[in-house]
Amino acid sequence: MRADQERIQVDLAASLLRNEELQRANEELHRVLHNQAGEREVEDQKPAPPPREFPMPFSQEIMDAVIPTMFVGPKVTFYGTEDSEAHLTAFHTQMMLGTPMR
Numbered sequence: 001m002r003a004d005q006e007r008i009q010v011d012l013a014a015s016l017l018r019n020e021e022l023q024r025a026n027e028e029l030h031r032v033l034h035n036q037a038g039e040r041e042v043e044d045q046k047p048a049p050p051p052r053e054f055p056m057p058f059s060q061e062i063m064d065a066v067i068p069t070m071f072v073g074p075k076v077t078f079y080g081t082e083d084s085e086a087h088l089t090a091f092h093t094q095m096m097l098g099t100p101m102r
Contacts, residue, residue, distance in 0.1 A: 052085065052088060054088075054092050057096075073094075073095065074091060074094035074095060076090060076091050076094060
């Protein structure tokens, strides 16, 4: 019976040591996560790139011209899942190609 009590005491001491190790590891992980969250906040504060500008190859007179009633623009839909830059480039190209020339 005394051997059982000694074994229980040894197991309890080992469990307490393991618990302390886990507690220290947990605190270290919390510190690391907190630091990473702070770094992400700094990254989120970076200014957004300026909006894309498309070249205007036409004079103001052409740009002011009335669009014919028969003109049908491109049928392009943006669903938000595709690349926005590629969508804008495709739309811009279709508009330039689809504009009737006189």
